[in-house]
Amino acid sequence: xxxxxxxxxxxxxxxxxxxxxxxxxxxxxxxxxxxxxxxxxxxxxxxxxxxxxxxxxxxxxxxxxxxxxxxxxxxxxxxxxxxxxxxxxxxxxxxxxxxxxxxxxxxxxxxxxxxxxxxxxxxxxxxxxxxxxxxxxxxxxxxxxxxxxxxxxxxxxxxxxxxxxxxxxxxxxxxxxxxxxxxxxxxxxxxxxxxxxxxxxxxxxxxxxxxxxxxxxxxxxxxxxxxxxxxxxxxxxxxxxxxxxxxxxxxxxxxxxxxxxxxxxxxxxxxxxxxxxxxxxxxxxxxxxxxxxxxxxxxxxxxxxxxxxxxxxxxxxxxxxxxxxxxxxxxxxxxxxxxxxxxxxxxxxxxxxxxxx
Numbered sequence: 001x002x003x004x005x006x007x008x009x010x011x012x013x014x015x016x017x018x019x020x021x022x023x024x025x026x027x028x029x030x031x032x033x034x035x036x037x038x039x040x041x042x043x044x045x046x047x048x049x050x051x052x053x054x055x056x057x058x059x060x061x062x063x064x065x066x067x068x069x070x071x072x073x074x075x076x077x078x079x080x081x082x083x084x085x086x087x088x089x090x091x092x093x094x095x096x097x098x099x100x101x102x103x104x105x106x107x108x109x110x111x112x113x114x115x116x117x118x119x120x121x122x123x124x125x126x127x128x129x130x131x132x133x134x135x136x137x138x139x140x141x142x143x144x145x146x147x148x149x150x151x152x153x154x155x156x157x158x159x160x161x162x163x164x165x166x167x168x169x170x171x172x173x174x175x176x177x178x179x180x181x182x183x184x185x186x187x188x189x190x191x192x193x194x195x196x197x198x199x200x201x202x203x204x205x206x207x208x209x210x211x212x213x214x215x216x217x218x219x220x221x222x223x224x225x226x227x228x229x230x231x232x233x234x235x236x237x238x239x240x241x242x243x244x245x246x247x248x249x250x251x252x253x254x255x256x257x258x259x260x261x262x263x264x265x266x267x268x269x270x271x272x273x274x275x276x277x278x279x280x281x282x283x284x285x286x287x288x289x290x291x292x293x294x295x296x297x298x299x300x301x302x303x304x305x306x307x308x309x310x311x312x313x314x315x316x317x318x319x320x321x322x323x324x325x326x327x328x329x330x331x332x333x334x335x336x337x338x339x340x341x342x343x344x345x346x347x348x349x350x351x352x353x354x355x356x357x
Contacts, residue, residue, distance in 0.1 A: 015117050016352045018124045026348050027131055030253055032266035034273055036140040040147060043286065044279065047171075048150040050286050051157055053179050060203045061301050062183030063289035067193070068305040069184055077312050078195035084316065085323035086222075087201035090208065092327045093225075096232045097211040099331055099338070103235075106342040107351070115235040121351055122238050122337055129344060130242065133249035145252030147279045152259045163278040171284050185292040186299050196302050202316065203307035217314045222322045233329060240337025247340050254343040262347060 053063065062068050070078075103111045109118040133141075154160045158174045160167055209216035212232075214225045256262070265272045288294050303311075344350050 014353065015121055018121070018126065018129075019348075019350050019352045020126060022348045022350050023126070023129055023131070023344075026262075026344070026350075029262035029266050029347075030133060030136060032269070033141075033144070033253075033256060033262065034265075034269050034276070035137070036144045036147070036276070038280070039139070040143040041280070043284070044150060044282060045146060046286050047282070047284055048146060048153060050289055051150070051153040051175065051179060053181075053289050056180070056182040056304055057306060059182075059304050060207055060307050061200060062304050063181070064301070065185050065294060065297060065299055066183030066290035067186050067190075067196075067299070067302050068308060069182075069291075070305050070308060074305075074308060074312065075193055078193065078199050078308055081195045081198040081202075081311070082316055082320040084198060084202055084205070084320050085325075086319060087198075087205060088326055089324045090201070090204055092329055093205070093208045093212070093229070095329055095332055095335065096229060097208050098335060099232060099235070100212060102335070102338045102342045107338075107345060112231055112235040115237060118338075119237050122240055122334070122341060125240060125337075125341060125344075127241070129350075130246040130250065130340065133253055134243060134246040136249050136253070138245070138249055141249055141252045141256075144276070145255040147276055148256050148259050151275055151279055162282065163275060167278065168283050171282070175284075176287050181288060181290050182304070183290040183302070185288070185290045185294050188295045188297065190295075190299065192300050192302065196308075197300065199308045199311045200301060200303040202311045202314070202319065203303050205319070206310070216319065217310075219318075222318050226322075226324075229327060233327070233331070235331050237331055237334035237338065239333045240340065242337055242340060247336060250340055250343040254346045257347045 053059075056062075100111055103109045103115075103118055107118065107121075109115070109121075111118075151162050154162055154167075154171065158171060158178055160170045160174065164170065206216050209221070209225050212225065212228050214228055215221055216225055253262075256265075260272055260275075341351075
């Protein structure tokens with residue numbers, strides 16, 4: 001669980017249609033991606049999860065099975081936290097944050113002011129847009145995306161090239177130092193301390209509100225969040241008729257392209273093959289994500305000490321009085337199509353822009 005970021009910049013050019021020839025190009029590029037012959041070994045999937053552990057300062061929660069290392073007296077204060085009914089709105093707020101991220105951060109359409117223009121883009125997307133993924137095997141494609149993500153994470157977070165002859169040793173040496181464990185594993189059968197669910201819920205509210213551009217813990221934050229929800233809820237976007245199977249394959253395909261552009265792989269697949277082969281040869285003893293002996297399998301998600309501190313330092317009076325229930329969101333059915341459009345755009349500029357505004 002990481003703290004969400006606010007969405008990106010506004011568009012600089014007017015929408016001028018879908019670049020249909022590029023969709024045909026993408027089909028050829030997708031089929032040029034080498035096929036993964038074997039499933040990803042579970043230890044490599046575990047290694048990816050460990051390497052991608054967010055820094056404690058950026059995390060909302062501690063690793064699974066762990067409890068936070070709280071300063072003296074904090075546990076008693078957490079137990080006294082008030083109920084915050086607004087946490088019931090978290091799923092709806094998360095949907096709106098996804099909408100803003102996809103529409104503005106990924107596709108460049110300000111919301112809700114440019115929702116009509118975005119709606120036209122979605123209506124113009126031809127049925128064959130997902131054809132590049134429709135004939136690909138889901139399992140091998142997902143496995144390939146996992147390996148590509150692992151290779152990128154090893155380079156970015158540990159400074160280790162998987163093709164280095166001593167890659168496994170270097171990973172074992174650097175991983176505990178560069179991606180430190182945090183939290184302490186609870187004993188099997190241990191229960192969660194009182195109030196921890198409330199602290200985590202409020203921390204999640206703060207994070208998703210920030211993603212929507214609102215500082216919920218500041219005076220007037222609840223009203224500002226309500227206004228933003230009302231604004232985004234005016235957006236009307238069409239539902240794209242998707243083949244769920246094909247749509248599900250676009251994400252791993254776009255993740256591969258993020259680190260290994262498909263056109264480069266199509267022109268010369270050998271470097272990509274060597275990279276994947278090197279990853280499959282890794283033999284690493286993955287250290288625990290928390291401190292102590294892993295246990296506490298039935299423990300619910302727990303906040304970090306920093307999340308607890310922030311919640312305890314907040315004035316929860318205004319937040320605890322708000323009770324929205326679960327707001328209805330007319331835009332929800334459009335999210336899968338919007339995500340598919342963003343993944344297509346990530347791979348090739350299928351959305352054509354016109355004159356500068």
